[in-house]
Amino acid sequence: xxxxxxxxxxxxxxxxxxxxxxxxxxxxxxxxxxxxxxxxxxxxxxxxxxxxxxxxxxxxxxxxxxxxxxxxxxxxxxxxxxxxxxxxxxxxxxxxxxxxxxxxxxxxxxxxxxxxxxxxxxxxxxxxxxxxxxxxxxxxxxxxxxxxxxxxx
Numbered sequence: 001x002x003x004x005x006x007x008x009x010x011x012x013x014x015x016x017x018x019x020x021x022x023x024x025x026x027x028x029x030x031x032x033x034x035x036x037x038x039x040x041x042x043x044x045x046x047x048x049x050x051x052x053x054x055x056x057x058x059x060x061x062x063x064x065x066x067x068x069x070x071x072x073x074x075x076x077x078x079x080x081x082x083x084x085x086x087x088x089x090x091x092x093x094x095x096x097x098x099x100x101x102x103x104x105x106x107x108x109x110x111x112x113x114x115x116x117x118x119x120x121x122x123x124x125x126x127x128x129x130x131x132x133x134x135x136x137x138x139x140x141x142x143x144x145x146x147x148x149x150x151x152x153x
Contacts, residue, residue, distance in 0.1 A: 016052070020044030028052075032076040032122050048128040055080070055121040060114040063088060066107060072126040073103040079117030084109050 016031060018041045028050075031042060035052040038059075043050040055061065055078075063083075079098045085091035088110050097103060097113070105111050115121035138144035 016040050016042045018042060018044050020049075021046070028124060029076050032124050035122065036120075048126065051125045051127075053121075053123050053125065055113065055115040055123070057115055057118060057120065059121075060112055063091075063110055063112045065110045066105070066127065068107050069127050070107050070129065071103075071105040071111075072128070073105070073113070073123055075099055075101045075103075075121065075123045078115060078119050078121035078123075080113050080115050080121045082111065082113050084111045086110070 015037075016035070020041070020043050024043055026042060032052045035054050037052075037054060038056075039051050039053045041049060041051050053061070065088075075097050077099055079096070082093075082095050082097055082103050083091035084093040084105065086109065091110060091112070095103075096116075098117075103111075103113070113121070113123075136147070138147060
């Protein structure tokens with residue numbers, strides 16, 4: 001049987017419809033902060049996906065590595081600790097994170113995020129591939145347009 005508090009959370013939870021493969025605009029920070037689900041996809045395309053997550057106090061994403069997919073994570077509320085490394089048993093990159101921090105996970109890298117704060121850790125994650133060449137900097141739109149024309153030749 002469910003605890004009455006679990007039933008109340010489930011019945012008051014705002015579910016987000018995945019708007020994948022169609023144009024969409026979101027107030028992403030609002031969706032992240034209001035999200036009560038562990039994970040919800042909000043946009044799923046052929047080469048990119050956006051999810052929002054709420055990691056409970058003491059909870060974690062869980063150790064994982066994505067093959068051929070890179071991941072961007074941004075914290076909008078709460079505190080945590082990120083662990084990354086080449087091997088499951090050698091997570092030699094450790095960093096505290098909090099509101100405003102972003103985490104960049106290369107493909108094939110093992111990673112985990114643990115909520116070390118006193119409130120849910122609210123974040124969003126983008127799984128994707130690159131568009132622009134490594135190290136790209138365009139100081140103006142004209143420079144970007146010129147580079148784009150050259151890129152498509």
